[in-house]
Amino acid sequence: MRPPRRPAASRLLGALLGAALVAPLAPATAATGSASADPAPAERRAGTRQVDQTRFEGAKAFRAGQLAGTRVARDRVFLGEPVATRGYDGRTYDVGRWTGRWVEPGFGLTQLVASWEARTPGDSWVEVEVRGRGPAGRVTGWDTLGRWAADDRFVQRTTVSGQDDDDTSVDVDTWKVGGTAGMAAWQVRVSLMRRAGAPTKAPSFGSVGAMSSRLPTGDVTTSRPGVARGVVLDVPRYSQMIHQGHYPQWGGGGEAWCSPTSTSMVLAYYDALPSPGSYSWVGEGHVDPWVDAAARSTYDHAYDGTGNWPFNTAFAALHTTSPEGGGAFVTRLRSLREAELMIKAGIPVIASISFGSGELSGAPISASNGHLLVIVGFTASGDVVVNDPAARDRTGVRRTYDRGQFEDAWLPTSGGLAYLVTDAEHPLPAPREHTNW
Structure with a gap:
């Protein structure tokens, strides 16, 4: 479980994960669920929910960015000849950086959540930062959105909440903009770090991007059923509650592990769970030990929990990304109509909700x-x-x-936030009229 931190709903613009560079699309103004259907008047009145999903991946996109101590090979950015060293947690690391181009979503963004797919062999790690450009052209300083490694043997995964300056701040994994105008553009920077003098392979990343949004306030109108009526995917079922008391150093199981348990269900659906060797440390007799492993692999030591959104998708991306396709990222959906597009394509949707007593009939917990x-x-x-x-x-x-x-528990609280996890056999639906996937 995680506390609510989003006050309003949103409408998503989809992205093609397999494209070399997914450019921002025009902000959507109405929720629809097919290429031919126009949204109902009630849905149009629900308000404009502006969301842009931009991802950088592939050699062409990476070479269009700024390389400093990094190199592009095999559609990935690797640490090359370092341009700096950095002291961190009592050790010294060689540093290389990649900086993406400026992205203009077409609206004044007020929130941003980054996502990435990276590999960190040995004592290496990555840091993801963002900065903004205001309507008048003023550029903010860089804010850290995550310090991440695939495991915790050397570096503890962490976020850096606060960083309150330039009318921006970081709330765990979310970059927030103050005022009413929002930011006109954003830019992402990835630093690759490896222990100085270490003989291990170079860290690298194969995709990075962000979901930016500007969300309306107020209630939502229930969407009309769309293209996935009667479609149910055969996703394996795991309970977080059977892990109650497991590994207090990584959240203690039970109600704290909803996110890694959900992520594990989707990985199992794709037959992409971690190998048994990666969770051989889990205590004997633990049911579904891969959930314990997922909790450890998504734990945010600053947030003190496993509900960090991009840490979960970065973990999922490790197991679903291949040269043929696949991956994972955090985004927002405009309504269940867009979730139906995913289900129709064979893609389960991990959704972030919150609700009070009596607000979600049939739920296994009261609130x-x-x-x-x-x-x-x-x-x-x-x-x-x-x-x-x-x-x-x-x-x-x-x-x-x-x-x-369900939409009342999802759209006005997290803004329709979702993890989208795909594999090579289940690509995202292609962009289409109205939906802009």
Whole structure:
């Protein structure tokens, strides 16, 4: 579980994960679920939810950025001849950087969440930063969004909340902009670090990007059922609650592990769970030990929890990305109509919700101020079929929630936040009229 930190809803512009560079698209002004259907008047009145998803990947996109102590090879950016050294946690690291081009989403963004896919062999790690440019052209300083490594043998995964300057701040994994105008553009920088003098392979990344948004306030109107009525994906079911008391140093299981449990369900759906050797340290007799491993691999030592959104997608990307496609990133969806596009394409959606007592009928817990679960399909009437990890055991994980209640628990609270995880056999739907995927 995680506390709520988003006050409003959003509407997503999709992105092609497989493109060399996904340029920002024009902000959407209405929620739709197919190429031919125009949104209902009630949905148009719900307000403009502006979201842009931009990702950099592929040699062409990386070479168009600024390389400093880094090199591009095999569609990845590697640490090359370092341009600096850096002291961190009592050790010295060689440093190389890559800086992306400026991205203009077409609206004054007020929130941004980055995502990445990286490899950190040995004592190496990556740092992801962002800066903005205001409407008048003033450029902010760089803010750190995450210090990340694939494991915790040398460097503890962490975020840096605060950084309150330039009318911007960082709230765990989310970059926030003060005032009413928002930022006109953003720029991302990735630093690759390796222990100075270490003989290990170079760290690298194969994609990086961000979801930027400007969200309206107020209630949402329930969306009409769309293209996935009657479609339910066969996603394996895991319970977070059976891990109660496991590994207090990584959150202690139970209600704290909704995010890694949801991520594990989706990885299992793609047959992409970590190898048994990677969780051989898990105590004997632990059910679903890969969930314990996922919790350790997503734990944010500053936030003191496993609910860091990009840490979860970075973990998932390690296991689903291949030269043929796949990957994972954090985004926002405009309504369940867009979640239906994913389900129709065979892609489960991990959604962040929160609700009070009596607000989500049939839920295994009475209320939550921050919970992750997996949308796995829809009934013939358009209600939402989920794998809810808060169930006591596997048998109770599959649930059906009222469509309106679910959107009320999802869109006005997290802004429709979702993890999208794909593999080579399940690419994102192509861009289409109205939906802009």
